[in-house]
Structure formats: C-alpha cells, structure tokens
Amino acid sequence: ERIGLDEAVFCAGKGPAQISAILSLAAERGRGLLLTRLDADGLAQLPPDQARALDYCVMSRTAFFGPLRPVTSRGRVAIVAAGTSDAVVAREAERTLRHAGIEASLILDVGVAGLWRLLERIDEILRFPVVIAVAGMDAAIASVLGGLLRGTIICVPTSVGYGAAEAGRTALNAMLSSCAPGLLTCNIDSGYGAACAAIRILNSFPDAQQDPSRGS
C-alpha cells in the first residue's frame, strides 16, 4: 500500500481457514480488501457471516470486503475485450479499478473476426487516454487498436483457446511482438495486473485523473 496500490488477496491455492483469518485481521484493523480468484466453491466454504459481508462478483471471481472507496476517477480507462471468454479477465480488471475508486468502461465482444463491430465503436474508444485490451488466441485486436489509437494501450493476453493457443503464450507473444509500436503487456489472464498498471499511470499524472466532461 506504500506505493498507492491496495492490498489484494490472491485466493487461488488458499484454503477457507486461511482466507477467513485474513478477513478477520482486516476487519480488526478496519481495512478494506480486494479478493481475487475466489471461485464460487471457495466462497461457499467461508463462514456464512464473512461470506455475506462480501460484495462478490461471480463472473470475475472477485470480492470487495469492508468499506469501499468512492469513485474519484471517471472516463479515463476503457477495457476492450475480443471474445466471450475474455470477458472474465476484463471484469477482473474492472473490479480492481473500481476498488481503487476508478470507474472503467467495458466494451466487450469486438474481436477482429468481425472487424466491423470494432470499427463501429472505435470513436468511443478513442476518447479514453488509457485502453486495456484483453484477448486470447491470436490477440489480433491488440495490433488493430495499436494502429488506430494514439494513447496508452495495456494488453492482457488470455488463456482462452486450445492447441496452438498454448494457454495464452501465443497471445502474449503476439502482443509483445506486435507490428504496432508501443504496446505494453501484462501476464496471461492478469486483469488484476493490467488494472494496477492503469492505476500507476493515473498516479503518475494526478492532475489528469478526472474527465471534466463526464462529471463526478
């Protein structure tokens, strides 16, 4: 937290007792927490009162615990996702941003296999200084956006796909070696990491956090 990023609990691989203890400690200290990779099973195994205290999102497998920070930034970050299955990762990014007080806009299902769907929404996307592009398999949407946008593009490869998709490695490599210059890349499936990067960028330019045309 010293560096302006909230503490987050990565729940994959943690048992219910471990998570419950972390929640109790945070409650004692009056601290809010973000939980990621908490699946429905994991939620069901928590003590009922703790489970009820969580603001849980089944799609992104994230939860907010304790007092939630108000929204202090709007209109700065768009999250663009290529395919249906990429939406899970897109929502993890959205929720991590929301926990930090940043409201992001989601633009889903605009993969390049239907290029016109993306082009129909490109003017809308162009208005955001920071765009998070989420895509698996060929990740072609990242390069297409890179050729159309002047602003910051944070890429998140996803593990969607099979065979030559290599569990996200192909999307990752395609984003890293994109023919469009200046793309930035996060770890596979790391909606959380992309959101933290966006927070760092907004932290870098504190005067620019608010979009006046959108109100607070």
Next chain:
Amino acid sequence: ERIGLDEAVFCAGKGPAQISAILSLAAERGRGLLLTRLDADGLAQLPPDQARALDYCVMSRTAFFGPLRPVTSRGRVAIVAAGTSDAVVAREAERTLRHAGIEASLILDVGVAGLWRLLERIDEILRFPVVIAVAGMDAAIASVLGGLLRGTIICVPTSVGYGAAEAGRTALNAMLSSCAPGLLTCNIDSGYGAACAAIRILNSFPDAQQDPSRGS
C-alpha cells in the same frame, strides 16, 4: 511430378557441385526446374554458363532453369504481405506459381499497424478466390483478412522479428489459433509451400482455373 507439382530444388545446404550436377541432369533430360533458396553467393559459385542459363530473382532467391511453362491461369491467386521484410517470402510464392503457369497478384506492405492501407485495397483482394497471406510477428493481418473474406486463405508465417516473435513460431501459432475460422497454414517462411497448396487447390477445380474477366 506425378501429382502435378514440378520438381523443385531446395538449394540451402547444397554445395555448388551438387547443384551443378542436378542442373546438368535436368538439361540432359530436357526438363525445366525451379530452384529455391539459392542466394547470390551460391549463384556466383556455379559454372558461369549454368549461372547465365538461370532466370534468377535476387529478392526471392529463386531461379528458373530450362524451358518455362506459359501462363495458363490468371486472376485466381493474390499474395498479400504485411511488412517490408515479408516481401521476400511473398515473392518466393509468386515465382513458384509462375513456374507452374499461374500468374499471381502481389499486394505488399498492408500490415494492420496501418489498417487503412489494407482497407483501401480490400475490394481488390475480395475478387480473388485464393489469397495467400504472408506475415511475421503477430500475424494479425491473417485474422483481419479471415474476418473480411469468404474465400480461401492460405497463411504463411515468416521469421521476421526478434525476441517474442520466436523466429516465426508466434506468427505460426497466431495463424493456427486465429479467431477467424477456416484459415489454413503452411510452414514458417514457406512461400514455396503456400504456392504448392494453391496449385493443389486449382488442380482440384480444373474448370475454375481461368478468370474470364481478365483474358489470357
């Protein structure tokens, strides 16, 4: 040749003596030959009269030897290449097709980092029943074409790029796992292979080899 594909000599890794002997044998038998991967050095080391007898193309590193088949098919195959360096592979495909009597159209430097360049020429591309798409690095152009064309798309990944481009492996995997369905893929840098595949497809539909609107 039994299967309708001319014999081709892959010169990489063959010494001048070996290539010279192959040419002599072909000359004796009165047979035409296609040579691929013959670089300028290799050409210079051949016996001068044999070198002079070659119709050599420095860019594609290919040569025609002996009698050249007339053009019997036009307007059936377009070759689309993303970047400057991909043109080498594109020309290998073009020359292989020409050796088989097929005239192909080259459409170069239309990578998706400048999407408008590709979109400006898309109507032209749409007229060809068979399109060979040549691209390295992210190979995003293959997916974009896949979303815009109804017809056959033969993809050739190239080893252009560095680092995460992994000598063509990333482009190959991106083409194989493209979000656009029905793309077909050849080996890395194999302009020759893509041309042979196009020949097989035209062989499959002999009545369809000629584009009447283009004349012979």
Next chain:
Amino acid sequence: ERIGLDEAVFCAGKGPAQISAILSLAAERGRGLLLTRLDADGLAQLPPDQARALDYCVMSRTAFFGPLRPVTSRGRVAIVAAGTSDAVVAREAERTLRHAGIEASLILDVGVAGLWRLLERIDEILRFPVVIAVAGMDAAIASVLGGLLRGTIICVPTSVGYGAAEAGRTALNAMLSSCAPGLLTCNIDSGYGAACAAIRILNSFPDAQQDPSRGS
C-alpha cells in the same frame, strides 16, 4: 456469417446457463446453430426441452439446433482418419460440414502402421477434390497422402498419444514440415477449423460444389 460461415458456439468453458441463453436467443431469431465441444455432462445440465430440441452426436460432441440446411453439395470432401481415437475429430469436421449443407465421406482407421489398408482405399480417396487428413502422433498418413494425391489436402493434427506426441504438437509440426509439398494445416484437434476451411474452398469455386456423378 457475413463471410459464408455459420455461427458456431464453442461450449467448452461455458456453463449451462450461458448455453441455454444462447439457444433461447437463437430460437427467438429463428436461427439455426451449431454447437461444438458439448460433452454429455453439459448436455445433461441443459433445460430438458432445449436438450431434446438438439440433434446431438455423442462421438463428435456436436449438436444441431433449429432448422437444418438441406444437403447441397455431395462428393466433394473426404475425411480420412489414421487411428481409432482420431475419429472424434474427424466426426467434428463431418458434422460441421453437414451443418453447412455439405455431405462428406468418412474413411476411418487407415493409419500407415497398416499401409495396405490405406492403399486399398486410395482410388476411392483420389476421387475427392478436397481431402481432410486427421492424424495424431507422427501424422505420417498426411505425408503418404501428400505423395499420392494431386488435389487439396487439409491436415488436422490430433492430441492423441502421450510423451513425445506432445499433445498434438508433434503431429502439427510433422504436417507443417512434411516432405510432401503443398499440405495445409489447421489447429490441433480442430475438426471444426478444417471443415470451415473446406467450406471456404468450395465457396471459392461455386460452380464446382456439386459432383454430378453422385446426384443430389
């Protein structure tokens, strides 16, 4: 669908609620759908009336939903599979073609470990302009067919095998680097992709879709 390929729903990783919603929407719009990678468990979890409405094939894990297009093309595509376990992928290709109105012929269990079984049927295979070759492990059948056929060969590597078969990567690489020129390759286990590629090829040559010698 703009490019002549029907919409298909890739069910792996989608929950029953998500699939059910897609079916309802299609029903409303009166549209037919192809479902792939729907396993028996997934089928059982659908609302009974929707499950009953599906024309389900347990082997290929595919389903047809809604009005089925009549067969409009016959005798154009053969699907040749090497081993017993490759038949699953072969049938995914067959069903995807059938959904598009194309009747394909299946020739199973002709791997090169028993070369005579393949040679006994080679004249039959030679009659098809487009052959889909499905094989795992060494994928040797693709190269053998490549040396015997003049026409189009679409290769589908399968993830059959263990150890050095590397979940289909070995078959994929062998097909891509085959000593027989002009083979075309799809993603591992992608019977769907191979069928879409065959549809693209038939779309490229509309006059050639029907085999007169076979009637309609």
Next chain:
Amino acid sequence: ERIGLDEAVFCAGKGPAQISAILSLAAERGRGLLLTRLDADGLAQLPPDQARALDYCVMSRTAFFGPLRPVTSRGRVAIVAAGTSDAVVAREAERTLRHAGIEASLILDVGVAGLWRLLERIDEILRFPVVIAVAGMDAAIASVLGGLLRGTIICVPTSVGYGAAEAGRTALNAMLSSCAPGLLTCNIDSGYGAACAAIRILNSFPDAQQDPSRGS
C-alpha cells in the same frame, strides 16, 4: 505517424541499397527519420554523403536523418539499466525519445547485485512519472523498483546473459510475473518499443508533458 509516433526504419536485415532508397525518399519528402539497429558495418556501406548526413550513435546503433524536432518535454522519463551490457538497449530508448522531442535521464549500472548503488539513487528516480527499467538475466531490478515506486514502470528485458538466461526469455517472464503489481513489459531488447510506449503515455496526458521545475 497518424497515431503520433514517427516512422522508424528497422535496419537489421535490410541491405544498403534498400536503406539508401528509403533515405532518398525521405529526403525528397523533407521528412525526418529514425533508424534503429544500424550497425557500424551497415553505416559504412551507405553512400558516403548519406552516411555523413546521419547523426549516428554507435552504442545504440541508431541514427537521426533530416531535421530533428526540438526538445519539448523534460523531466518526465527516466531510463534505469541494471548491467553494463543493458546500456545498449537503454540508449536505444533514449534516442527514440529524443527523436520525438523528449529528453530522458539515464541512470546506468544500478543492478541489484549491488543494491546500495540503486538505493543511493532512488530519490532521484522517484521524481519521474515514467520509469523505463532495462535488465537482462534475472531482471530483479524491475521487481525492486516495482516495490519502491508509485508511478509507471515500463520494463524492457534484454538478451544479455547465457544458458538459463535463455536469450532474454527469463528476464521477460520474470518481469511479467513480478511479485510487484502493475509492471508493464515490452519485447526483448526493444528499447524502441519502450520509448514508443512512453510517448503514448505522454500523449495520453498532454497537459502533463512538461516538468515546470526543470525549465525548457
């Protein structure tokens, strides 16, 4: 250039004739150019008058051609490099930024094997909103910076090292899976890519381009 990034010529793999032609064309159009990956040999093979016209930097293997944009941004970007050999990549980033009118500060040889060297300069680094971290092998400096800085961190893995360094793949993966959240990563050895990403970020926040405390 439509997206605010100058055209750059990647010279690796281009012959002197090709580069010379590109320079002539740019001269005709009165356009400035950035050349990257132009080694001393390549420079020596250019026509003498063109070579003389270049502002060449031997360490970064970059050259400026034609009119150079004035510096319009200062104090916004620091480039931090871990080892002696990483400086090559760091300088490619510095030169790319300078070509775009952005003056960056270089902080070299602060690898974590001598942690105190980095800690001595950390207050200086903290003043920059955007930090480019260049490191090979274990890339540990990226994680250390990630734990100390609030602002934006763009990581460039380098191919320095041998064996398990795997030509930069280890540094790349370590940066992507850093225990410090929100790091952003570029392709291996891509000082150019990191600089373009920094330009995109400054483009995103145009009011924030100038550091008033440093003058123009």
Next chain:
Amino acid sequence: ERIGLDEAVFCAGKGPAQISAILSLAAERGRGLLLTRLDADGLAQLPPDQARALDYCVMSRTAFFGPLRPVTSRGRVAIVAAGTSDAVVAREAERTLRHAGIEASLILDVGVAGLWRLLERIDEILRFPVVIAVAGMDAAIASVLGGLLRGTIICVPTSVGYGAAEAGRTALNAMLSSCAPGLLTCNIDSGYGAACAAIRILNSFPDAQQDPSRGS
C-alpha cells in the same frame, strides 16, 4: 543413508497400501523415517494406528515416523521465503533439517515487493552461514540476498504463480542466471533437496556444525 542422508519416502503417487507397507517394514527394523508430499487425504487413508504414530505437519505435508533424532545443530541455517505460498516449501526444508537433527530459523513473507521488510531483517539473516532462499515467480529475492550476503545461498524456486511464471521455470532460470554471483539452485519446489544440500555442507565441515553463541 550411507552418505549421511536419512531415507525419505516421497508419498506423491504412492497408494496407502504401499506407504503402509513401508512403515511396517521400518517399524520392524526400528528405523525412523521422513515422509514427504503426504497430503491430508493420504494420511486419512492410512491404517489409524499408523496414522496416529506419525508426527504430521499439515502445512509442509511431511511426517516423522519412529524415533526422532535429537537436535545437534543450531544457528547454522536460515530459511527465507518471499511470499505466503512459498511457506509450504520453506517448511518442507525446515522439517527435513529437523529430522536430521538440525534446527533451522524461518524468516517468512519478506518478498522484494516490500523491500523494507527484508532490509529490516537483513542483520539477523547475515548471522547464518547457510541461507536457503525460497521464492516463486520472479525470484528477485534471491538476487537481492546474493548482493547482501557473503555466505552460502541455496535457492529453491517454487511453482507459485501463473502464466509467465511457467510453474516455477521462470524462478528457476532467474536464480540460475542471477546477476549476483555464486548462487546455488535446487529443483522446483524441492524444499527437501535444499535441506539435503544444507546437510551435505554441514557434513563437509563437521567442526562448524554448532553455533556456540546459541547453546544446545
């Protein structure tokens, strides 16, 4: 045991009957045993009296069976772990050392994302001649320790993390190619192997096994 290392039973992949037989045999011979990778399920399936006879540690999944050797060495080995999930592997090392009569000190949760936590404890760590460093993902802590300590550093990469962490391969490679010289590395997740290596080192210098300042 001829080489001074106790026999240990690797329980992963062994059924309850197999483990039970090994325990019976050891009981007959009056020999103590260390069991590793025995998860709670495996424990529950053992005959109740054998299960009761085990000194089981749920976190490290290790068990002591039979007479336990007294502690004969103190203050010689510290085990430093970066993240919460690395503690599992750290404890496997601790238990293996304890079984050999060596008491080790655990220093947990000092990853470099919070560098100050490590620096606060560095004087304590410096007192140990042998330090075992346990870390996953980027494994940056190993390089930081390597730059601060004169003594022996045994590194254990862990499979913690996802995507580019590559199941521990990234941490392994980072440790092997650390910019700090003289680090030594064990197999991924091998707390057992690191402990055996520490035992070998203490065996090499028998007079140095005891830290007099700590008493016995």
Next chain:
Amino acid sequence: ERIGLDEAVFCAGKGPAQISAILSLAAERGRGLLLTRLDADGLAQLPPDQARALDYCVMSRTAFFGPLRPVTSRGRVAIVAAGTSDAVVAREAERTLRHAGIEASLILDVGVAGLWRLLERIDEILRFPVVIAVAGMDAAIASVLGGLLRGTIICVPTSVGYGAAEAGRTALNAMLSSCAPGLLTCNIDSGYGAACAAIRILNSFPDAQQDPSRGS
C-alpha cells in the same frame, strides 16, 4: 573399447592441435581410430603427413586412421535414407559400421513423398535383420517401414528442414511416437550412434553376424 565399441574422436569443437595430438598418441600405441565430424577445413589444418594418412570421406566428414579392420559381417544391416540431405547422416552410420568390420547396404532417396520409390525396394529391405532409417522433417518413412517390416528398425532423426522441423526435434518426436510399434530411436543427426546400436545388436547375437547367402 571394453564393451566392444571402438574409440571414436568427435572432432567438432576440437582444434587441429588437439586432434593432431590424439592421432600421434594413437599412432604410438598402434591403434586404429575413427574420426567423426571432421570437416574439410579441419582436415586442411592438420599436419600434412597426418592428413595424408587419413582415409577421409568428405560426405560423411569421417576419417579412418591407422590399420583398418577387415570386413567380417555382411548382409546384416541396411541403411535407408529419406531425402538427399539425409545422406550425410546415413554415410556417417555406414562408415562407423565399416570401421567395426561390418558392411552395410545404403538405400537412398526413398522418402514417402514418392511412396512408389520406397515400395519398389521394399523386398530388398526386408532381407536385412537390422534396418537403420534416416529421415528429417516429418520422418514419415520410419512409420511406413515400421508397418512393413518384422525386424529391427533403428531410427535416426536429422536436422534437415526449417521452421516447424525444429532442427530435428519434430522428426525425433515423430519417430518416438510413431503409430508403428517397436521403433527405436537415436539422437538427432547421430549416424554414429545408430551404427553403435547396430553393433551392440550384432554383438548380442554373435552366431548371427554373417549372412551365409552373401559369402565373405
């Protein structure tokens, strides 16, 4: 030599001084030697009298030094190679066998892309109890032979090919995971290793070394 295999000198990576010293030592002891991977350059750098004393084969890059063992086994081993470039490795096997007194038969250029060439010679091949199959890229010939022969098949993958051939890894994996059971495999390009394996097999059955139908 204790195990019935002659000493061989692997010359790749050895300087002329080192090789010369080994030859002098062998000459002193009156011992014959096999040299492998000695290219023409390496030969030219040896002291002239030593170079002259070698029975050198430019194709296989092998040399015999000193007294050569007479042929004591005939008609037991055939070496079958798929492509032109595989012949180099095939000859390394032949020469290694000859050095051990075993005369092998070479059957070249019978790759499966021209299946009839292989089938024309299959009866000849069937007469040999041990067949060494040399092939690169898809290595399909190994599986075809595996389906036609009852006897022993030793496979040697070669590094011939590019891209997906992966420097012999694809051929190696295809041979290891062949659908024909009971194939045995050596290291990539290791004609020497395959010959040694054949020698071991003939050593295992000493009464069977001679083919009476062929005379000595």
Next chain:
Amino acid sequence: ERIGLDEAVFCAGKGPAQISAILSLAAERGRGLLLTRLDADGLAQLPPDQARALDYCVMSRTAFFGPLRPVTSRGRVAIVAAGTSDAVVAREAERTLRHAGIEASLILDVGVAGLWRLLERIDEILRFPVVIAVAGMDAAIASVLGGLLRGTIICVPTSVGYGAAEAGRTALNAMLSSCAPGLLTCNIDSGYGAACAAIRILNSFPDAQQDPSRGS
C-alpha cells in the same frame, strides 16, 4: 499382426462400451488380445463376465484376454528399473513380452543413487543379450549400463519426478544424448514400445531366441 506383433488395445481414452465391443469382436474371432493402460476404474466398468475373463495385472494396468500363447523364449531379455515408481513401466514391458511368449527377468530398484546395488547385480545383467533400462528424472542408470554392457540396451524414460524432470522429457533427452554410445530409446513411459522393440530384435535373429542354458 502381419509384422509379428500382436494386436494391443490402448485403453486410455476409450470408454467401457468401446472396450467391451472390442473384446466381443475378439471373442467371436477367437483371437487373444493384450490390453494396456486399463486402470482399475476402467476394469470395474466392464461387463462382469468380460472383466472376469481378463487376466489383469493391477500394477502394470495390463490385461490378457483369450488364449495365452505359451512361453517360447527364456533368458533373452532383462528389464532393469531404477526407482520404485519406474516399476509400473517395467511391468508393462514384462507383460507385453509375456503375451508374445517371451519370459523376461525383472531387476528392480537399482538406481545409481545407490550404485553398489546395481554393481552387485551387474554380472547377472551381463548374461542377457537384450536389456531394457527403465528410468525417470536423470536416467543416469542408462549411461552407467551403457558403459558396462556390450549388448543391446533399450531405454525407456519415465515421467516420474517433478519440476526439472519435465514429465519424462529430461530422462528422454539424457538417454538420447548419453555419453555411452549406442543406446536406443523409446517414448516416455512406453513399456509397451520397449517390449515391441525387443520382440523385433528377437524376430531378427530367430535362431537366437532360446537360451539353452535355461531350458524351455
């Protein structure tokens, strides 16, 4: 079976209905069958009378169905396994050989971590013309045997181990690149493949199948 190897059914990935149908067909034809990779669960799901008719071995997961060939070869093949977990693969080889009428000798638990255990039994091993060496992880036993035996050595890498053992890939590569010449290698975990290779070798030398010193 044309090539002297019995038909075997690879049960992994086959459902009970599929296996049952194969058994019925074999029963009709009066043919014996070998089943491999049939785990206890798979056995339990077969029709009870078919399950009872199987001669099942739980350790190797193999079953004999129908009339079993008498033993016609003894004392020709030894199977040497390094570790406890390698025994599973060793027994698959033993059972496959037995099904073909060949009695093999098993020598288990002689890994090089306890070199003396191997050396104690080396004279016994030396008596067999064909030795199958089964080992995972480092596979060092293969090289040690290679340095001690004159005869044929068939290596089977196993997927035993974790981390850097890479699911058998390390053992495979170590066997292929052994410093002992003439080792032959099969696919990972393929006890079946090793046995088929041994059968091929014995088929190659029919007069040598019987060890007279051991009787029939």
Next chain:
Amino acid sequence: ERIGLDEAVFCAGKGPAQISAILSLAAERGRGLLLTRLDADGLAQLPPDQARALDYCVMSRTAFFGPLRPVTSRGRVAIVAAGTSDAVVAREAERTLRHAGIEASLILDVGVAGLWRLLERIDEILRFPVVIAVAGMDAAIASVLGGLLRGTIICVPTSVGYGAAEAGRTALNAMLSSCAPGLLTCNIDSGYGAACAAIRILNSFPDAQQDPSRGS
C-alpha cells in the same frame, strides 16, 4: 567485493576499447582483476602492453590482471569433469578459485561411460569437502558422485553435445532432478559461478578453509 567475491570482467560481448578502458582504470586504482570469456582474438586486439601484462590461460579463456593474491586455501575443493570438452569449463572454475587464493585439484576425463576410471579415483575425490562436478549431455556423473559422496557437490552443466543435449539444458535438468539428493546446480557453462559458490561456502566456515594435512 563487499560480499567477499572479487570483481570479474565478463568479456564476451565487450569490444577491445571497452576492455582496455576497464584495465586502465583498475591499473590506476592498483586493483587486481579476473577476466573471463576472453578468447584469443579478443586478447590479440588489446593494446600490446596490456595484453602482455595479462596472465592468460588459453584453455579457460581467463586472464589475471595486476597483483595476484597468494594461495591461502588448499585441499578443500576438487573439480571433477566428465568429458574432454568439459575441461574448458572446469578450468574456468579452477582459475576463478586461484584468483581468490584457493588452490583446487582437477580430476578430468572420468565420465560414466567408463565407470571404472571414476571408481579408481573415488577415494581421492572423497577427501575433498567440496566437489565441483562438470558435465554435459546426460550429466550422469553428477548422480553417480551424489550416491558416493557425503560432502558438498556443486554441479555445472555444460553445453557440450548436440541434438537432444539441447545446449546444456538436458544436463542442467538432469542435475536438478537427480535421483541422488542434495545436489546443487549452477548455470550452464558457468565455471565462474561454481567457483564463486565454492568461495561462499568456504567463507561460511572460515575456520575450515585450510587442510592441515596438506600444508601451506
């Protein structure tokens, strides 16, 4: 140097001007230096007086510059190398140790393909508390030593070999996953790293640095 390890200059990739400048600086400061990876060409390009001032070892490609520390430790470290080509790496370790005042014993050419050569010298090896094992390809000697020695074993994999040796990756993995417990591993070809690790271990036990039975 703060951590007790001398500064070393890694010369691969550094030009003569760069190396010369480093030497001049060290001369000014009166500091001794170790140079590694300085090949004969690099040496020849240095200013003659600087080249003459170096104590150069052509085999290990190392040089000592300036005052050399006296030998203060003897009989503590043995370096054991498997093959002829591994000796290069073994000598890099020996020279690095010598530069630090530690005299090591070299035991060369004792690979397991000739197990008796190693066993003949095992009693000698057993006398050293720290053994550095250098081996490529299968690296089997590391496991054999691991089973015979109680003391510390530092493994250095080498890039010797081809094909499946994978430039040292196989040896590295085999050492990491050895069936002998407690082996410690360095980067591929890193004789320097192994020596630094040995220095760290001797630093950890300062009273144990001298072998009294060997004198000073």
